[in-house]
Amino acid sequence: xxxxxxxxxxxxxxxxxxxxxxxxxxxxxxxxxxxxxxxxxxxxxxxxxxxxxxxxxxxxxxxxxxxxxxxxxxxxxxxxxxxxxxxxxxxxxxxxxxxxxxxxxxxxxxxxxxxxxxxxxxxxxxxxxxxxxxxxxxxxxxxxxxxxxxxxxxxxxxxxxxxxxxxxxxxxxxxxxxxxxxx
Amino acid sequence: xxxxxxxxxxxxxxxxxxxxxxxxxxxxxxxxxxxxxxxxxxxxxxxxxxxxxxxxxxxxxxxxxxxxxxxxxxxxxxxxxxxxxxxxxxxxxxxxxxxxxxxxxxxxxxxxxxxxxxxxxxxxxxxxxxxxxxxxxxxxxxxxxxxxxxxxxxxxxxxxxxxxxxxxxxxxxxxxxxxxxxxxxxxxxxxxxxxxxxxxxxxxxxxxxxxxxxxxxxxxxxxxxxxxxxxxxxxxxxxxxxxxxxxxxxxxxxxxxxxxxxxxxxxxxxxxxxxxxxxxxxxxxxxxxxxxxxxxxxxxxxxxxxxxxxxxxxxxxxxxxxxxxxxxxxxxxxxxxxxxxxxxxxxxxxxxxxxxxxxxxxxxxxxxxxxxxxxxxxxxxxxxxxxxxxxxxxxxxxxxxxxxxxxxxxxxxxxxxxxxxxxxxxxxxxxxxxxxxxxxxxxxxxxxxxxxxxxxxxxxxxxxxxxxxxxxxxxxxxxxxxxxxxxxxxxxxxxxxxxxxxxxxxxxxxxxxxxx
Numbered sequence: 001x002x003x004x005x006x007x008x009x010x011x012x013x014x015x016x017x018x019x020x021x022x023x024x025x026x027x028x029x030x031x032x033x034x035x036x037x038x039x040x041x042x043x044x045x046x047x048x049x050x051x052x053x054x055x056x057x058x059x060x061x062x063x064x065x066x067x068x069x070x071x072x073x074x075x076x077x078x079x080x081x082x083x084x085x086x087x088x089x090x091x092x093x094x095x096x097x098x099x100x101x102x103x104x105x106x107x108x109x110x111x112x113x114x115x116x117x118x119x120x121x122x123x124x125x126x127x128x129x130x131x132x133x134x135x136x137x138x139x140x141x142x143x144x145x146x147x148x149x150x151x152x153x154x155x156x157x158x159x160x161x162x163x164x165x166x167x168x169x170x171x172x173x174x175x176x177x178x179x180x181x182x183x
Numbered sequence: 184x185x186x187x188x189x190x191x192x193x194x195x196x197x198x199x200x201x202x203x204x205x206x207x208x209x210x211x212x213x214x215x216x217x218x219x220x221x222x223x224x225x226x227x228x229x230x231x232x233x234x235x236x237x238x239x240x241x242x243x244x245x246x247x248x249x250x251x252x253x254x255x256x257x258x259x260x261x262x263x264x265x266x267x268x269x270x271x272x273x274x275x276x277x278x279x280x281x282x283x284x285x286x287x288x289x290x291x292x293x294x295x296x297x298x299x300x301x302x303x304x305x306x307x308x309x310x311x312x313x314x315x316x317x318x319x320x321x322x323x324x325x326x327x328x329x330x331x332x333x334x335x336x337x338x339x340x341x342x343x344x345x346x347x348x349x350x351x352x353x354x355x356x357x358x359x360x361x362x363x364x365x366x367x368x369x370x371x372x373x374x375x376x377x378x379x380x381x382x383x384x385x386x387x388x389x390x391x392x393x394x395x396x397x398x399x400x401x402x403x404x405x406x407x408x409x410x411x412x413x414x415x416x417x418x419x420x421x422x423x424x425x426x427x428x429x430x431x432x433x434x435x436x437x438x439x440x441x442x443x444x445x446x447x448x449x450x451x452x453x454x455x456x457x458x459x460x461x462x463x464x465x466x467x468x469x470x471x472x473x474x475x476x477x478x479x480x481x482x483x484x485x486x487x488x489x490x491x492x493x494x495x496x497x498x499x500x501x502x503x504x505x506x507x508x509x510x511x512x513x514x515x516x517x518x519x520x521x522x523x524x525x526x527x528x529x530x531x532x533x534x535x536x537x538x539x540x541x542x543x544x545x546x547x548x549x550x551x552x553x554x555x556x557x558x559x560x561x562x563x564x565x566x567x568x569x570x571x572x573x574x575x576x577x578x579x580x581x582x583x584x585x586x587x588x589x590x591x592x593x594x595x596x597x598x599x600x601x602x603x604x605x606x607x608x609x610x611x612x613x614x615x616x617x618x619x620x621x622x623x624x625x626x627x628x629x630x631x632x633x634x635x636x637x638x639x640x641x642x643x644x645x646x647x648x649x650x651x652x653x654x655x656x657x658x659x660x661x662x663x664x665x666x667x668x669x670x671x672x673x674x675x676x677x678x679x680x681x682x683x684x685x686x687x688x689x690x691x692x693x694x695x696x697x698x699x
Binding site: 024025028032035036039042043046047048049055056057059060061064065067068071072074075078083084085086087088090091092093094095097098099100101103104107108110111112114115116118119123126127130131132133134135136137138139140146149150153154157161165166167168169170 | 220357411578
């Protein structure tokens with residue numbers, strides 16, 4: 001009759017996984033709490049014009065900050081008493097495997113590379129690099145197909161958005177002379 | 184009668200060949216993206232917002248009407264055909280639909296879902312056409328005090344009722360309210376939480392937050408626990424004309440109608456939108472079924488697809504009533520629609536029917552048109568949707584990241600926005616991982632500034648006396664009904680839990696028998 005939980009399916013690493021999770025959750029709850037405290041401190045700096053006839057620009061920020069503080073404390077208490085959150089489910093999410101932090105870090109890294117490349121090399125290059133990097137991080141093989149798909153997607157998007165719809169995406173020095181990629 | 188003429192005028196605009204093409208495009212793209220696993224209607228609208236940047240308002244509104252219904256519909260194909268037991272159980276359609284598909288009756292499940300969506304969508308749009316102008320007329324008379332009450336209801340239902348954890352829902356809501364505060368105060372022009380940073384002085388764009396939470400956060404979260412290996416789609420056999428047998432029709436038409444009349448009213452009140460409606464419809468069909476049909480529940484009963492799917496679409500139309508007439512979104516999807524409207528300086532609310540009458544009626548007319556197109560498109564094109572479902576997951580989520588980056592960058596053409604997108608995306612990742620719902624944050628972000636504005640106006644009128652907030656009879660009624668809604672939802676959650684445990688124990692019984 002027992003329903004198999006994700007942990008029991010996962011096998012050996014169960015205890016470590018459940019022991020590690022509340023720490024991360026408590027950190028997140030502390031972030032919420034400290035955001036509320038920052039809200040109060042920074043809220044005191046908001047200047048209230050003396051002529052203001054209503055409750056002024058400070059009251060609502062204080063209300064929201066107070067809400068964050070109360071909820072943050074409440075969450076920390078709940079977590080200490082063992083009530084952990086239920087991670088979101090989805091069609092492509094495998095509940096039986098542990099969080100793969102390395103992939104997340106790789107994705108964040110490639111988005112940062114994308115941001116850095118947009119201005120010097122143009123949007124299509126930056127987009128192709130992001131696609132290639134993300135697909136590789138997620139385990140797509142072989143590398144040359146990832147590269148070709150990324151380049152094709154970037155060029156199609158550049159053509160449709162800059163060329164057809166007139167969104168001014170910078171084409172970059174490689175494609176600057178090609179009319180269909182420029183709005 | 185005036186409204187009928189207005190609606191006909193709306194049709195005369197929406198039926199122009201150019202706008203019909205826009206509607207077709209919207210419905211097609213909305214369904215195609217809605218079919219992709221993990222992408223709900225709210226994310227579809229957020230991701231597609233850049234596409235409509237360069238369109239004129241009428242065309243954009245028509246495209247969004249198509250995306251709205253198309254995105255709603257696309258999800259049911261996913262849950263019926265994608266072979267991932269367990270996880271999609273939160274979507275009621277999948278309960279029976281997936282079982283039907285596995286038993287080789289996937290075609291019938293898809294057909295009853297498509298026809299039910301059409302019947303419910305059309306009936307609910309008729310109800311919307313009659314109800315919306317009436318509500319708008321009433322809404323013109325209400326003041327800031329009543330608005331504060333209505334928005335509090337929206338906040339609390341979306342924040343506290345919908346998720347599994349009340350505190351996490353409220354935390355998500357408060358985070359949204361906080362981010363909305365960053366920038367310049369609309370009433371006094373004072374900077375708030377900008378820390379002297381010029382990029383923050385303009386506030387953080389709503390689209391950035393929505394795309395970051397829905398697209399980037401989702402991609403990262405799925406990446407962290409990606410199901411590897413080939414994608415298993417349940418094959419659909421037979422031509423689409425022979426999908427529904429006579430018996431299927433006989434068993435479907437009543438659930439379609441019941442689903443409509445369960446879904447529409449629930450959509451119009453801020454009680455959780457489509458999720459609650461589909462659950463209630465499923466419960467009703469299960470109770471009303473008898474004999475052999477009742478035994479089929481849990482193993483692929485067609486009523487369990489026909490009812491909830493109709494309720495889902497009817498609720499989607501119902502949600503448009505408070506959105507268009509009061510400017511209050513009660514679901515994340517409606518909140519994204521509100522943002523889409525605001526991009527074009529269209530402010531939904533009591534005055535919308537007066538100031539933008541032609542546009543609203545065109546929108547409503549294109550809802551009828553879009554619904555019909557969905558029906559025509561969906562059955563013959565199921566082959567395409569199956570292909571889309573089979574996109575290799577690494578490419579799918581890499582593509583989502585590229586598209587999200589495109590949307591963020593094209594807001595102001597500065598890489599800084601993509602950086603903010605990334606930060607919000609990481610936040611969205613942790614929220615998913617730790618069980619915080621996303622929808623309350625988006626609703627808080629969008630309704631927050633409007634709420635503060637109305638709250639301050641109420642208190643200015645009452646000269647700072649907070650009791651004025653509950654003194655108005657309409658506001659008092661709203662607060663009382665809020666209490667009633669909470670009591671009802673508590674009862675419903677308990678019923679849902681009972682039903683789920685029944686279902687699990689039945690499944691176990693089946694498994695045990697199979698094991699022997």
